[in-house]
Amino acid sequence: MPDAPQTRYVFVTGGVVSSLGKGIASASLAAILESRGLKVHMLKLDPYINVDAGTMSPFQHGEVFVTQDGAETDLDLGHYERFLRGKTTRASNVTTGQVYRNVIEKERRGDYLGSTVQVIPHITDEIQHCIEVGAQGADICMVEIGGTVGDIESLPFLESIRQMGTRLGRKRAMYMHLTLVPYIKSSGEMKTKPTQHSAKELRSIGIQPDILICRTDRPLPESERRKISLFTNVAPNAVISSIDLDDIYKIPSWLHQQQLDDLVVEHFGIEARRADLSQWDRVVASRDEQDVEVEIAMVGKYVDLTDAYKSLNEALNHAGRHTGTRVRIRYVEAEAIERQGGEHVLQGADAVLVPGGFGERGIEGKIAACRYARENRIPYLGICLGMQVAVIEYARNMCGFEGAHSTEMDPNTPHPVIALVTEWHDAASGKIHLRDFASYKGGTMRLGQQSARLQAGTKAREMYNAEIIGERHRHRYEFNNAYREPLEKAGLVISGETVEDQLVEMVELADHPWFLGCQFHPEFTSTPRDGHPLFSGFIRAARQHHEAHRANAI
Known part of the structure; x- marks a missing residue:
């Protein structure tokens, strides 16, 4: 099923370590874009071989989030629904298990006409098909890839989004990469090397990030921002600081202050109204009451x-x-x-x-x-x-x-x-x-x-x-x-x-x-x-x- 010609894609990857908050960062950006009058869909690509999260232990994977149409999914879909007005569906969560099941079923039916079924192009084509199904009707579709760059399980998904970027062109695809910039207390320094290596790993498989979201426990100094920009080939204004905040619902405003949504809108050449985050301001202010x-x-x-x-x-x-x-x-x-x-x-x-x-x-x-x-x-x-x-x-x-x-x-x-x-x-x-x-x-x-x-x-x-x-x-x-x-x-x-x-x-x-x-x-x-x-x-x-x-x- 071909995607609508107006749909743009923001592919979100993670590096250095897991659990940095890709889901919340993605949902926060989506909330800003939605406030600008754009229709945003969100997808999560999970590299585990389970068909869905239904039989997975909460000890390993956290809660199972249930969509309106009855899919048992990753908990990040809960973040998506809490930040956006739209509802997720079973098309919003794609797992390795689903992809391989679909491909094997097609092979058994003879859909491939005797071809040798391989990861490229059959698995990667199926992943792209699933992405396009989930993106139907959206102005912008944000696609989060689970795990971190370098994980062997994630490679087919990363190859798929690389192919989509090449096929669609820069006006319809961009890449946002979330990394860690740790602070070493003993030396009193922030270290950019993990981010440099993570971006290098991403480039080694053919993906140049357009935006870097740098997780830190304190604001990112301008000198470190320029250093990261220099070594990752990402524009300085596209190196975004994502600090630890005491309220996750402050994140949309924090990212908007750094003009993250402007970077996305300008990259795609979309005309959109100014962001209105007044509802999120009220949510944050309610804590003081x-x-x-x-x-x-x-x-x-x-x-x-x-x-x-x-x-x-x-x-x-x-x-x-x-x-x-x-x-x-x-x-x-x-x-x-x-x-x-x-x-x-x-x-x-x-x-x-x-x-x-x-x-x-x-x-x-x-x-x-x-x-x-x-x-x-x-x-x-x-x-x-x-x-x-x-x-x-x-x-x-x-x-x-x-x-x-x-x-x-x-x-x-x-x-x-x-x-x-x-x-x-x-x-x-x-x-x-x-x-x-x-x-x-x-x-x-x-x-x-x-x-x-x-x-x-x-x-x-x-x-x-x-x-x-x-x-x-x-x-x-x-x-x-x-x-x-x-x-x-x-x-x-x-x-x-x-x-x-x-x-x-x-x-x-x-x-x-x-x-x-x-x-x-x-x-x-x-x-x-x-x-x-x-x-x-x-x-x-x-x-x-x-x-x-x-x-x-x-």
Whole structure:
């Protein structure tokens, strides 16, 4: 599929070390260009052989971000959506696994007419095709290549963008390279040699960077800027300093001050209006208006890995900005609650949040955290598995269903209040028929955005101020509708369900100050400029709890 003739490409590469922030730098530049009236798409090319991120461990790769159309992708796509108004799709993330799968399928069908299938041209052509599909309709498409220059896994992607640059010409392609300029404390010097070598490595494969983004922990001196320019053949004004800032949402303004967006617009010869970053200025200024601090106890498995809950952390950050509240997250290991009890571990928290997750480890600690929040009337938000443990806890302790559980954790539970739909969908007779289900882990989940109807008079309806909402999902197990009637009689409120098939989407407690669970992942749709009604309501409730307890203590 040929790309639209007006689409320009900014290819973003990284050097020296990984995790320098290519995704945030790319998204920040895209945000500036969008504010100038340009339509910007963003793509991430990942060199791993996994077809997608769905089966990858958060310990290795951080969170799995889910797009609106149900793709399980790299967490950088979350940055893209938080900085841009547009939404990413499955075409926005291309992996080596996808590319090779596509090529092999074509070879098996005979599409190559007997040719010997090789990395060049077949793999590189497929990569370029994927880029062009993702760029459809954009004025500018920013293409981020994962990993660093010199990695053997990235070579086919780098060769592909080299070929695209040659084919499209300078008026439709440019290269932006992110590097590290370290400060050596013992000598009091900034060292440009790593950047020089990284640019040299890029040139050795035929790519001359047009822009260098230099990550530093302090402003880049003019003398070092000129030195980098001299040794990398990049214009001095195109050597951009990207310092460590205390707020990632300051980055668009920081890059705009150095006229990075002007470099892009002038390179492509595009007529665009002046940048308007007033919305980002308001986002940054909102931190100065936060007059109360609340502590949120987040009970999960990955307490040492903030990237495992990246979108969730950002959603709480956004809610704090929109409610004038400083949000401090206390990461709580669910197994610690199993060992020590909720009264000891969660004491002093202004609210409790149990996020999504998979697997049995720490599940009883999460259930105990939910019970602690319910019995002590502390605001509670359960997301995905967090909603499921709320149902399990209520079934056990308020309905008397001893041993109630999810069949994910206990296939032999006497009360499978959470189960695969294939295990309960024929329970109209009142009997629960457990069925065998394939253990295959790919393609068995409810993924992507789906619509839900919220019941009038509920807290959920109040938060969203809408009857029909759309949120993204990533789960296999569902609330078992065979237990709906007894749970509702005991006081559990079913406040939201899918529009089409009446799967339970939200639960809450009417006699609790603020207790909600949702089967979907609202964190994926929260943005710094708009926030999210569910998180804003949660933080307001935490703030009210904090202020009430502070007043009682005086």
